Amino acid sequence: MSSADAFELRRVDAGPAGAPILASIDLTVPAQGVTVLAGPSGAGKSTLLRLLNRLDDPLAGEIRWRDRPLTEWAPTDLRRQVAMVFQRAPIFPGTVLDNLRVALPEVTPERAGHVLEHVGLDAELLDHEADTLSGGEAQRMCVARALLTDPVVLLADEPTAALDRAARATVEDLGRSLADSGVGVIWVSHDTDQLRRLADHVIVLAEGTVRATGHLDELDASDDPLVRQSVGAP
């Protein structure tokens, strides 16, 4: 992982054509450790995240990753290297193993079991119907599914927003351990406690613009009350 893995956004507008959410953004999004995207609802956090694996394209401007514009990457290659998990864990029909095989059809039950254990799930769950998993288990299965593509970066769009406190902690721990193992994590959160537990780097968005970026201690000392509020400064 190096700074070359950061995403570079230049004069990016994004959102619906008639009513852009992000307006002329210039930003570097580090893909090292855990970067948390924070800010009020409607600030454009999810809009920004979806640009990074090209689920959406910007209306204007350019995004580069690994010194190449995203538009020069084959979208399928890009998405296998820049994986994504969503707020509501999308579960495909069938067993947990069936779900993992959507990401990697040739995966052996043995490797699938290892990946499950890596995200803190029991390998015996492989044969279970995926829709019987609890919320936290389902989200961790989705992380396991995403890991099967060997991503360099994991985008996480409020992955704990639909979970209870205990499940939230397990998914947070998973995010932290992935970051420690070298997978860059870019995590959208509106939960300031979570942000303070996880973030190595913070980007505060508000009303479609970048309000502040930096380490937590820098932002705690910001002059901007909205920034201090967004990071839950003491």
Add this chain to the structure above:
Amino acid sequence: MIAVQQGDIGVAGLAASAILVFVAVGISLWRQLGLERSLLWASARALVQLLAVGWVLQFVVDPDDPLIYSVIWLLAMIGFAAYTTSRRAPDVPNVLPLSMIAYAASAVVVLGVLFGFGIYDLEGRTLVPLAGMVVGNSLAATVLVSRQLLIAANEQRDLIEARLALGLTASESFQPHLRQALRTALVPQIESTKAVGIVFLPGAMVGLILAGVDPADAVKVQVSVMYLVLGSVATTTAVMSLGISRELFTPAQQLRRPAQRPDS
């Protein structure tokens, strides 16, 4: 007594058969269904439409007329079916050209087999009714499959994007929804094909037998028509659904939002 000879029931026979419409109207009045006007209007409209078609058909199917008249008729039917589809599934992007291609492809495949293998002689008398069966029977299934795909794209967006996010292509990501929509459109056709002869006697066969054709011959014609219907429904819905799938995604394998789709 109304005599049926060589399939001609005569004007008196036609008028007498209208008694059955009045039976239906009577039931509607008796049970207060409020359907009398609809029944009369539908019956009158069917009569006028079919009389008009019959009148025009006699020019088209005359063996002395050039085949080009029948081909023009066929093209008009495809155009009208595409227009009807676009009215019934207006949210489908580019629905008019797509459905035109789908009906035309189905006509080429099905009529190609029927005439290419010499099952029927290629003439106006066969081309126009067979093409009518192709287009007419595919219409409902095409509208159904179009609506189903739109519903899937709107309501299953999270599942489709989850597959895209795993690096699957647009067509791989949409495949489960496409399969479901095609099955929904085809299964009723398969069911009615299975039930034929047991649960109901198909209209074409009844018509032929009433017109004085040997039942054994009528059956052969009917079976070929049923196969035609299966083939044309499958072809039209397959072409239509592939076309719609392409419209729903961008070249960068992104699922378009409704507002980003090409005008329908």
